[in-house]
Amino acid sequence: xxxxxxxxxxxxxxxxxxxxxxxxxxxxxxxxxxxxxxxxxxxxxxxxxxxxxxxxxxxxxxxxxxxxxxxxxxxxxxxxxxxxxxxxxxxxxxxxxxxxxxxxxxxxxxxxxxxxxxxxxxxxxxxxxxxxxxxxxxxxxxxxxxxxxxxxxxxxxxxxxxxxxxxxxxxxxxxxxxxxxxxxxxxxxxxxxxxxxxxxxxxxxxxxxxxxxxxxxxxxxxxxxxxxxxxxxxxxxxxxxxxxxxxxxxxxxxxxxxxxxxxxxxxxxxxxxxxxxxxxxxxxxxxxxxxxxxxxxxxxxxxxxxxxxxxxxxxxxxxxxxxxxxxxxxxxxxxxxxxxxxxxxxxxxxxxxxxxxxxxxxxxxxxxxxxxxxxxxxxxxxxxxxxxxxxxxxxxxxxxxxxxxxxxxxxxxxxxxxxxxxxxxxxxxxxxxxxxxxxxxxxxxxxxxxxxxxxxxxxxx
Numbered sequence: 001x002x003x004x005x006x007x008x009x010x011x012x013x014x015x016x017x018x019x020x021x022x023x024x025x026x027x028x029x030x031x032x033x034x035x036x037x038x039x040x041x042x043x044x045x046x047x048x049x050x051x052x053x054x055x056x057x058x059x060x061x062x063x064x065x066x067x068x069x070x071x072x073x074x075x076x077x078x079x080x081x082x083x084x085x086x087x088x089x090x091x092x093x094x095x096x097x098x099x100x101x102x103x104x105x106x107x108x109x110x111x112x113x114x115x116x117x118x119x120x121x122x123x124x125x126x127x128x129x130x131x132x133x134x135x136x137x138x139x140x141x142x143x144x145x146x147x148x149x150x151x152x153x154x155x156x157x158x159x160x161x162x163x164x165x166x167x168x169x170x171x172x173x174x175x176x177x178x179x180x181x182x183x184x185x186x187x188x189x190x191x192x193x194x195x196x197x198x199x200x201x202x203x204x205x206x207x208x209x210x211x212x213x214x215x216x217x218x219x220x221x222x223x224x225x226x227x228x229x230x231x232x233x234x235x236x237x238x239x240x241x242x243x244x245x246x247x248x249x250x251x252x253x254x255x256x257x258x259x260x261x262x263x264x265x266x267x268x269x270x271x272x273x274x275x276x277x278x279x280x281x282x283x284x285x286x287x288x289x290x291x292x293x294x295x296x297x298x299x300x301x302x303x304x305x306x307x308x309x310x311x312x313x314x315x316x317x318x319x320x321x322x323x324x325x326x327x328x329x330x331x332x333x334x335x336x337x338x339x340x341x342x343x344x345x346x347x348x349x350x351x352x353x354x355x356x357x358x359x360x361x362x363x364x365x366x367x368x369x370x371x372x373x374x375x376x377x378x379x380x381x382x383x384x385x386x387x388x389x390x391x392x393x394x395x396x397x398x399x400x401x402x403x404x405x406x407x408x409x410x411x412x413x414x415x416x417x418x419x420x421x422x423x424x425x426x427x428x429x430x431x432x433x434x435x436x437x438x439x440x441x442x443x444x445x446x447x448x449x450x451x452x453x454x455x456x457x458x459x460x461x
Contacts, residue, residue: 002127009335021082021083022082024085024322024325025082025085025086026086026087026325027080027081027082027084027085027086027087027377028082028329029081029329029332030086030087030116030328031087031090031147032166032332033087033116033119033120033124033328034073034078034087034091035070035073035125036088036090036099036118036119036122036123036126037088037115037119038066038069038089039069039122039219040115040119040122040198040219040368041066041091042063042107043067043198043215043218043219044106044109044215044311045059045060045062045063045066045106046218047210047211047214047218048105048106048108048109048210049303050211051208051209051210051211051241051267053108053109053208053210054102054105054108054234055208057102058102058105059065060104061099061100061102061103062095062099062102062103062105063097064099065095065099065102065103065251066091066275067097068098069091069095071126072094073375078090078094079321081093082310084139085323085366086112086116087119088116088119089112090116091269092106092107104310104339108196108234109199109201109206109210110201110206110210110281111200111201111202111203111232112306113196113201113202113203113232113319113320114197114198114200114201114202114228114231115426116199116324117198117200117231117232117234118196118197118198118219119286120200120238120327120328120331121195121196121197121221121237121239124193124237124241124331124335125190125194126156126240127241127335127339128193128241129190130159130188130191130339131186131245131248131335131338131342132183132186132187132190132338133195134338134339134343135179135182135183135186135248135342136183136345136459137342137346137371138179138342138346138349139176139179139180139183139455139459140346140459141346141349141350142172142173142175142176142349143172143173143176143348143351143455143456143459144350145350145352145354146168146169146172146173146176146448146452147169147173147452148167148174148354149167149169149354149356150165150167150169150445150448150449150452151445152167152168152169152354152356152360153165153166153167153168153356153359153360153363153430153431153434154166154167154168154172154227154269154359154360154362154363155173155362155363155365155366155368156360156368156443159368160402162363162365162366162368163219163366163368164369164371164372164433165363165368165369165396165430165433165434166434167434167442167443167445167448168354168356168359168442169448169449169452170448170451173448173451173455175251175255176455178251179248179251182244182247182248182251182264185244185247185330186241186244189237189240189241189244191222192237192240193237194220194221194222194235194242194267195221195223195224195225196212196215196216196219196221196224196225197224197225197231197232198212198215198348199212199224199228199231200225200228200229200231200232201232202232202319202320203228203229203232203233203258203318203320204228204229205228224322229318229319232319232320233316233318233319233320233321233324235309235312235313235324235327238309238331239309241314241331241334242302242305242306242309242330242331242334244305245302245306245337245338246299246302246303246306248338249295249298249299249302249303249337249338249341250299250341252299252341252345253295253296253299255292255345256291256292256293256295256296256414257292257296259272259289259292259348259352260296262294263289267356267358267362268355268358269355269358269359269362270352270353270354270355271352271353271355272291272292272348272351272352273348273351273352273353275351276286276290276291276292276344276347276348276351277289277290277291278290279398290364291293291344291345291348292348295341295344295345295425298337298341302332302334302336302337302338305330305331305333305334308326308329308330309327309331312324312326312327329408331340334367338396356456360430360435364404364430365432367395367398367404367405367429368430368433369405369406369428369430369432369433370391370394370395370405371391372427372428372432372433372436373391373394373427373428374387374388374390374391374426375386375387375436376420376424376429377390377391377419377420380419381419382419390416390417393416394408394413394416395415397412404430405428406425406428410422410424436438438453
């Protein structure tokens with residue numbers, strides 16, 4: 001077998017040990033950058049031809065060779081080698097074997113430092129576009145479910161205690177709004193991802209007359225990085241993406257927690273489809289909400305990668321350091337995790353079974369219209385602090401009598417305040433409570449309906 005000579009090996013007097021090869025090689029995981037590496041190389045080659053740094057013949061050979069390599073990778077005929085360290089050298093080595101000396105000219109005017117930075121930005125740009133699409137898909141499923149449950153009443157909670165009645169659609173709309181912020185964060189981050197580092201070379205730029213803006217246009221970048229040192233050493237865009245992913249996963253974890261609770265026998269608000277649950281190996285009656293539990297668990301994984309990237313960068317001097325090889329596996333895993341999570345979550349939401357009667361029955365517990373009684377007294381002329389005290393006494397009376405506020409007789413009400421009249425019962429019903437909150441952002445049925453309509457119109461833009 002022919003001995004493989006590394007591109008940089010002439011400087012060294014003894015070979016790299018086998019364990020160091022394995023320890024420092026990245027090809028086992030960075031080969032997923034192959035298509036982006038080829039994409040960047042094609043653009044770089046075209047620029048070299050345009051600037052007359054390489055000949056038209058060399059450019060044609062390089063283009064033909066790279067397209068052949070792309071086909072070999074897609075058909076899984078490409079042979080990856082740990083001896084060649086990474087995706088870039090593997091491809092360059094294969095290119096040279098296919099087209100000869102012309103393949104060695106491709107690397108003119110660039111370094112692996114700006115090459116990998118470019119590949120990661122191309123990769124992450126695609127990932128972010130997919131993430132945004134998948135968030136929109138989940139938003140659509142959320143809105144579809146909400147539209148069917150505008151009139152469904154559920155208990156709104158604070159401190160996990162029944163607080164006030166709300167429309168179930170209003171509750172779902174809250175998650176839509178969280179996702180809207182998530183989407184906006186990824187859209188904004190894309191602007192900082194989509195800046196070209198190629199042309200920075202190792203760290204100081206290159207003496208060749210390159211045209212960076214031409215390459216940026218070919219690769220559909222919005223511009224070029226203005227400082228060559230920053231271009232090769234910056235990993236802010238990866239950290240920002242991971243931070244956004246952590247916030248997204250936190251939102252999905254909170255939602256998962258509610259799905260888990262709501263599906264339990266203590267709530268029975270919903271049923272999660274069998275396809276997202278498993279049983280018990282010992283208890284035949286069990287139906288475990290595995291998917292939302294796994295979602296909740298994977299947040300730690302994504303958050304851990306964020307800490308890993310922050311720690312990776314915190315002590316690095318400028319410019320590029322080998323440490324940065326460790327940026328890829330965390331990002332690849334985060335990308336896979338949120339893509340799978342968003343796909344599964346959207347399908348799970350679309351297949352939920354809702355039990356409106358159970359939700360409404362729960363909303364009747366816990367004196368959820370107590371605030372409405374206080375508001376009623378304020379409208380009659382009492383200060384809110386006075387009204388708060390009066391209603392607290394009314395609730396205590398209802399607890400002792402084991403009845404709901406709406407079941408208290410008028411004469412009993414009037415023992416607490418003469419301001420209370422027979423019209424009080426209208427504000428003590430669940431629907432009356434909900435319908436009274438007609439302002440923007442409130443839970444009144446028509447207000448929620450209008451909010452969902454506005455959300456759908458926004459998504460069509």
